Amino acid sequence: MIAEFKRYIKEKVKLSEEDLELIRSVAVEKIVRRKQLLLQQGEVCRYKIFICKGLLRTYRTREDGSEHVMMFSPETWWATDPESLNNQTPSFYYIDALEDSEVLLWTKKDFAMLCAKIPALKSYSEKLISTNLNIGRQRIFSALSATPEEKYDEFVASYPNIFARIPLHMVASYLGVSLKTLSRIRQAQLKR
Amino acid sequence: MIAEFKRYIKEKVKLSEEDLELIRSVAVEKIVRRKQLLLQQGEVCRYKIFICKGLLRTYRTREDGSEHVMMFSPETWWATDPESLNNQTPSFYYIDALEDSEVLLWTKKDFAMLCAKIPALKSYSEKLISTNLNIGRQRIFSALSATPEEKYDEFVASYPNIFARIPLHMVASYLGVSLKTLSRIRQAQLKR
DNA sequence: TAAAAATAGCGTCAAATGTCCGCATTTTAC
DNA sequence: GTAAAATGCGGACATTTGACGCTATTTTTA
Numbered sequence: 138m139i140a141e142f143k144r145y146i147k148e149k150v151k152l153s154e155e156d157l158e159l160i161r162s163v164a165v166e167k168i169v170r171r172k173q174l175l176l177q178q179g180e181v182c183r184y185k186i187f188i189c190k191g192l193l194r195t196y197r198t199r200e201d202g203s204e205h206v207m208m209f210s211p212e213t214w215w216a217t218d219p220e221s222l223n224n225q226t227p228s229f230y231y232i233d234a235l236e237d238s239e240v241l242l243w244t245k246k247d248f249a250m251l252c253a254k255i256p257a258l259k260s261y262s263e264k265l266i267s268t269n270l271n272i273g274r275q276r277i278f279s280a281l282s283a284t285p286e287e288k289y290d291e292f293v294a295s296y297p298n299i300f301a302r303i304p305l306h307m308v309a310s311y312l313g314v315s316l317k318t319l320s321r322i323r324q325a326q327l328k329r
Numbered sequence: 330m331i332a333e334f335k336r337y338i339k340e341k342v343k344l345s346e347e348d349l350e351l352i353r354s355v356a357v358e359k360i361v362r363r364k365q366l367l368l369q370q371g372e373v374c375r376y377k378i379f380i381c382k383g384l385l386r387t388y389r390t391r392e393d394g395s396e397h398v399m400m401f402s403p404e405t406w407w408a409t410d411p412e413s414l415n416n417q418t419p420s421f422y423y424i425d426a427l428e429d430s431e432v433l434l435w436t437k438k439d440f441a442m443l444c445a446k447i448p449a450l451k452s453y454s455e456k457l458i459s460t461n462l463n464i465g466r467q468r469i470f471s472a473l474s475a476t477p478e479e480k481y482d483e484f485v486a487s488y489p490n491i492f493a494r495i496p497l498h499m500v501a502s503y504l505g506v507s508l509k510t511l512s513r514i515r516q517a518q519l520k521r
Numbered sequence: 522t523a524a525a526a527a528t529a530g531c532g533t534c535a536a537a538t539g540t541c542c543g544c545a546t547t548t549t550a551c
Numbered sequence: 552g553t554a555a556a557a558t559g560c561g562g563a564c565a566t567t568t569g570a571c572g573c574t575a576t577t578t579t580t581a
Contacts, residue, residue, distance in 0.1 A: 220463045277399065285538085306558075
């Protein structure tokens with residue numbers, strides 16, 4: 138399982154073998170089954186999660202029980218609730234597995250130690266954060282300005298590989314439209 | 330004009346007088362009139378902007394010319410396009426002044442120098458970034474799940490002081506609803 | 522000070538969207 | 552292997568929302 142992570146991180150960051158070994162030594166391997174929760178609303182988020190294999194979903198609920206998907210994380214992506222992790226406050230989010238998955242976990246403390254000892258990792262981590270910020274801004278703009286069909290097309294174009302692995306009602310939830318609307322859009326596109 | 334900044338930064342970060350002086354020495358003071366642009370779509374963003382006085386707006390347009398407000402920045406806030414600034418790529422955004430304003434500017438290079446020499450500033454800057462990430466997530470969740478009225482109420486509750494300074498059609502644009510819808514909501518609330 | 526622009530509201534109408542319902546098919550779980 | 556759950560579609564209907572045009576008032580600009 139660590140092999141996938143090594144392949145990923147070597148491609149992104151120049152690391153010595155000792156650095157790699159240090160990172161590995163504080164990582165916890167975990168296997169999760171489909172539907173299993175990695176984080177619950179109300180809990181303090183304890184880990185940064187790297188997905189070696191499988192697919193995770195981060196979502197949030199309203200008082201009425203409705204679920205709203207914030208993010209999908211397939212293999213070679215990350216998942217966590219940075220707000221809860223950094224501030225050690227109860228999280229608003231759930232993270233669960235949409236497929237049987239294999240993940241690596243680092244605690245806040247260990248990851249901070251790694252960043253302190255390995256500047257290249259720290260700056261890569263910062264780069265990921267700013268990428269996330271940009272993706273978030275793009276999504277806000279899309280939410281403000283795009284029609285449901287445009288949102289759908291953007292999603293399929295941006296995430297073609299994971300699109301096929303996600304039930305449509307979760308895509309609808311991610312886009313902020315009803316499943317009904319999504320069905321109509323797809324129906325209309327089929328007719329062209 | 331620098332006085333407002335000093336008051337602000339002293340409250341947030343422990344800094345020596347030399348640090349403060351260094352920060353000041355590379356800052357550029359600028360006075361902008363209402364409607365004046367500080368950044369144009371297509372331009373590379375050159376500065377981090379701190380607002381001493383006044384009110385800025387960051388927005389983006391679609392091909393059809395419609396404007397969509399990403400952010401309002403009143404005094405003691407910041408504005409910039411981090412994506413364009415960091416990567417030196419053309420920006421998607423406009424930044425303009427909604428009121429006559431006084432701002433301080435730092436180039437990417439100077440700000441990087443400051444962060445390198447003043448670790449406390451660097452970590453404060455990181456904290457701002459993560460706060461922005463959290464605000465963005467909250468806004469995405471709201472865009473996905475809230476009704477227009479809930480979004481409006483949230484906005485008024487979150488930004489009571491700047492709400493009164495912004496024309497309603499810009500509030501509507503920020504919320505991603507039409508001015509018509511916003512008028513209807515306000516009308517309905519008046520009747521209660 | 523006067524003209525022009527910005528702001529915000531309203532009425533009407535059409536279109537988009539959501540909710541509720543059932544149904545058929547596939548997938549999952551025991 | 553069989554029952555249960557999940558998934559996706561479609562119809563009917565009500566509601567929300569937006570687009571357009573018009574007007575009154577305020578603010579800005581020259």
